Amino acid sequence: MKDANYNSDFFVIKALEDGVQVMGLTRGTDTKFHHAEKLDKGEVMIAQFTEHTSAVKVRGKAEIQTSNGEINAD
Numbered sequence: 001m002k003d004a005n006y007n008s009d010f011f012v013i014k015a016l017e018d019g020v021q022v023m024g025l026t027r028g029t030d031t032k033f034h035h036a037e038k039l040d041k042g043e044v045m046i047a048q049f050t051e052h053t054s055a056v057k058v059r060g061k062a063e064i065q066t067s068n069g070e071i072n073a074d
């Protein structure tokens with residue numbers, strides 16, 4: 001796992017309204033939410049995919065920047 005490159009890139013989530021939720025989902029056979037972070041307008045979260053986190057769900061108005069491009073969540 002140490003040599004895997006799944007966590008090399010950071011992604012950035014910027015909240016465009018209060019109460020944006022960033023939820024981390026577990027890696028592995030069981031896909032469960034393991035973390036919920038609330039961002040208020042203007043707040044930024046910088047994160048990586050890790051040994052524990054393989055997917056992220058964003059609820060609310062937010063700008064998301066990744067190495068694959070940018071997208072807006074509503």
Ligand code: TRP
Binds near residue numbers: 022035037047049052
């Ligand atoms: N403890 C989590 C982990 O190491 C923290 C985390 C990393 C996280 N990336 C995330 C939580 C993305 C939510 C969204 O995997």
